[in-house]
């Protein structure tokens with residue numbers, strides 16, 4: 515048995531409010547615990563998006579009633595809300611700025627809008643950018659011009675890891691995360707993800723932002739593991755009906771497959787357990803300024819060999835792009851703040867057990 519600290523996923527689409535047919539705070543946090551995550555940071559591209567006091571209260575209200583693991587909620591940067599979200603910074607996981615198009619309405623095209631957010635948002639509160647390729651280069655320039663940290667979400671390209679490495683060497687305050695699907699899949703896997711039974715024209719199950727890339731990009735990520743600060747799932751559940759439609763939304767679920775895939779890489783000697791602890795606990799805790807979760811750990815059977823099956827998972831979306839993939843390493847038990855929260859396939863933590871990690875008043879051990 516291997517014991518890991520409680521894992522932190524800084525990039526989860528919980529889908530509540532507004533899209534609870536895909537996922538909600540109950541099912542997302544069940545999936546999190548089953549995957550070995552004891553804390554998740556929720557993205558703001560819900561419906562309505564979380565971008566002001568009322569919508570933050572709406573999201574946090576649902577989380578308070580239903581979350582089974584600990585959490586914090588991101589605010590979304592919009593065209594009109596720079597000073598509003600700056601005032602809510604302390605109550606949030608941070609500010610998410612969508613600089614490229616993806617699922618949802620939040621998107622900032624105009625760089626003068628980036629400017630007002632960089633001017634207002636507190637320097638000690640996290641800013642996360644969805645910024646691909648050249649947009650990412652512009653985002654890094656903003657970090658330098660405003661001399662503040664930025665965290666780049668889900669990088670996937672060789673040119674991106676190169677740029678982040680160079681920026682770090684220059685002392686620019688940039689960190690980044692990589693999602694398991696960009697480490698274990700390429701676009702040549704799309705036909706297998708789409709499945710044999712469906713029309714090959716329906717490739718929606720392979721759609722994700724950033725898109726799946728080619729082997730040279732995947733290799734560049736593996737060759738620069740030391741430049742990658744975090745592994746984040748970008749858990750982005752959509753139903754199969756939606757994925758197989760003519761207008762498929764992009765996104766893969768990932769909470770219940772990340773750790774088994776990464777443990778398999780450890781078994782193959784491509785990664786160390788220490789890498790997993792750093793990139794899924796220590797670094798996200800530091801970057802997002804999260805409190806210690808006392809008496810919290812994850813037990814893993816490192817020898818369990820099995821195939822990933824959506825039918826054994828807790829996410830409401832009911833599918834995985836990794837269906838049938840052979841892995842080695844299974845989460846057997848999760849203890850969260852002294853309570854058994856998950857054991858052998860069963861989530862034991864009750865709805866409402868999860869705590870908001872940004873409630874400074876009720877988290878006496880939150881020293882940040």
Ligand code: NCD
Nearest residue numbers: 527616617722723750764765
């Ligand atoms: C995400 C979603 O579905 O909310 N989709 C995705 O493909 N990753 C949005 C995002 O993170 O860009």
Ligand code: ZN
Nearest residue numbers: 525557748750
């Ligand atoms: Zn995302």
